[in-house]
Amino acid sequence: MSPRVPLRPLARILEARAKGENPDLIERENKHRRHEDMRDRARLRAESRLVVLAGLFALAFGAVGVKMGTIASSDPSEPRAHAAGAAIAAARADITDRNGRILATNLVTHSLYAQPPQMVDPARAAAELARIFPDLDEERLLGWFTGTRKFLWIKKRISPEQKQAVFDIGEPGLLFGPREMRLYPNGTLAAHVLGGARFGQEGVNAAEVIGVAGIEKAFDDRLRDPARAGEPLQLTIDLTVQAAVERVLAGGMTMMNAKGAAAVLMDARTGEVVSLVSLPDFDPNDRPSPLVEGNPSDSPLFNRAVQGLYELGSTFKIFAVAQALDLGLVSPETMIDTRGPLRWGKYSINDFHDYGARLSVTDVIVESSNIGTARIAMQLGAVRQRAFLEALGLTTPTGLELVEAPGAKPLVPANWSELSTMTISYGHGLSASPLHLAAAYATIVNGGTRVMPTLVRDGPIQRGPRVISPETSAIARDMLRQVVTRGTASFGEVPGYEVGGKTGTADKPKERGGGYYEDKVIATFASVFPADDPRYVLVLTLDEPVMTSGREPRRTAGWTAVPVAAEVIRRVAPLLGLKPQIEPLTPTGVTLTSN
Template identity: 40%
Template structure:
């Protein structure tokens, strides 16, 4: 039998058992082994974390950088520099200030969900699916938020989001706010002029300059306007007070230099703040001074009387029978406060007789009236720089009835600015000068002026205007020392196709000093109410005193000195 391995004896087995027991005990880890294992795990975790961070840094380093062309085009589009706009004395009306806008480069966004969530903590309106979709796209550049505050910029900066950045752009600022809104206008989010003089300068030259790549030009010469900010504030303040005092729904006013056509002030209410141009979308906040037309009422008797005198068919010494209403074309024309007697031409004017004025117009005739109104600029759009200019609404057909109603300001609608332009021609010696919002000398104005009236007609009309303030419907506009001449106008408004007995459009047209007119002031109030119960609401009771308040405050600013002498004595004793 082959040699077989010998089996261990029992004593040998007993000798081996303690060794096995010791081997089993060594397999249980000791406290030192546990600490070592944990240390290894921690080191592995740190290596994993920092390895990931390092990998991301390498990824960012190798990532496609921001496209300079994309950012450059965006910068050029938003940083279009605009010149300051200043008043005639150099006071700033509009200027550029620097602001930041927030953008994203989606191709560099690491986690669109996280970026959206974090941006929403600063701008809740950005924490949306729409923003998430923008950030998840592969576009090179997208806007997130335009014109943010420094505090918002700092908050986003602290988020430390890759692919999110800021561009500096120009934001338009209007220090005088509401008082100049309808003249200066405003810009859009890209600093492009879309209203007022801001739009005009873009249309004339600034827009082309930007298109040619000169958007970053930092030293553009200021644009000087004819506005006097002091006068503008006075006009705005007095119109605001009048709206409150007479609970009117609107008001407007114009102050014009009758010898140059320069608009020294122009305001309309309710107004808007050009720093917050969304207010301009309110339909109630229309520019009543130049962009709206109205039946100007008896202020048109200034033109009807000038027309009659200039035609040679009526003289200042003539008389007209106003003892009874005027019946024409199946209608009856009444006087508001009729004298029921024969009236001289000056009496027709100062008593604001519809009957007498209508008969003056009939003596001139339909064709003569149309020719005169066109000659004096009331049948065409006002030629000026402001974009917001309304065209007049003219009668569709001219009849004797239309001739009569137009003579006292019904049946034809024009803007207050057009009325001021034409009235200036009546006051300045008969020269029609286009109104302007840019400085113009008297010499230049004379070169571009058109003679529309005889000098004698202008002299006679200034006489009648002064007489009306001394003895007629404009007595509440009289200011000692400043020799104001003026004409009231109270027009019934058309409601549902009919003239309303209790809704009016009131106006007062004034010029001073009337012996050598320098300035014209026109104030209009839309639907004024009586100041207190038992008092009327005609123009002589609200528009006239408002114009008086304006003139008494602005005359010293404009260098018109009061004169206390007997210059008015001949007028006061002539009736």
């Protein structure tokens, strides 16, 4: 125990005792003085603290006032929530048709994820989730929730109704994250043009949307550019026309028992693709998985109009005739030897019918003579024929703004011999897509200038180089018109609209072993309208069609592709703003006079 410290000064105590005074008074006086000193020091400390606290309050209120003034003087804007970590660019521009109607846009939705350590009743959560989402397995969910995982995705996209149902479970370990998903409000319409999109980089509070095919992938950088998020990508597609073409083509495909179908409707002057259809199709909102085996063309993802490379048969005949006319080798009235068969080595070329010993060049097209076209091609030669087809774009990819287009390079013979020259003249030995054919026909009938197909409206379109003369183009248009009025495409006539075109029926090559099927064809009708001054080209192709409504099966284009194309033209011509031509009334000999 430490010694007691005296409170009284010893000298004064001794002096007080000597004088007979009470020493306790001295002790009380000393204690009182010390208490006063302690109160003074405590008051000074309290006053200092109050001064500091007042200063801090003044600074805080000043900062709040400055911030309020800054906000009041700035432009109003919607507050945004920011997640930790690197920002994910979720914005994506809309895609519209030529008239500004929405083809692809964004929809705000939510994702569902779980944090198992925060779960109260994992078994109940697993059971309720399996009830809300029938595709989820309850046992697997329970294994995840009771395991060692701290985070897991359950659903990348859920509907508002599903979100409410999950919220009603009341499980704190089930959480939602905001999402901006890609929406195609028209479903399957223009599916092969748009392609589709999926989530790329993902976070809890955002996910980027990236294109996987079609326009979405070809223009992915442009659509994801934050600086252009409010600027829609406008296509040349017409939504109404596209819907009409798809509906008619689907009906024709069913009626003709075809395996697949494709159609390309193009502006003959500019190359703008107004409609592009491939059947069967798919819904880009729920894009199917690609095939892992078998023929890619069996997948609904396969774009027959762009990726499909086919021998397009007699539709090629107009190219050989147009080139010969332009070179001055023949005239429309020049007579061509059509006696058959035409032999070259061990091979022979025959016509579908016996057309007699001679046909005029015009009738070679109208009657679709293989022999006559082959003899004209022999006058051209392989070198000139190949150069002409190259000028028409039939030997290289089209350059269309789809990610699939660069891979669709026409199949040309390794050795372009004289036999190849003859067979290619009537559409065998060179495989191209319906889109290639549409662009080539547009070049032939629009006055002879090269057309480059396009799907994007991006400023004025430059006129292409000249391929044939305007005079040759006019003759070719007249020949194509006669094919409809008195030739193999008689079912292609549409009252009020002069239709011209050329049929093509090509045997389908076997996938293995070489050779051709005897009962499978690619039927094509390449049409133009109005024929006197073509505004549009329509190429329609049916894969393995067979019309069974008659006495015997018919597979040729005149019986299958032509009537379907005629119905397409009848439906879309008014939608394109083309007024029907009214035939003048026959004079009656009665004159109307006024009194």
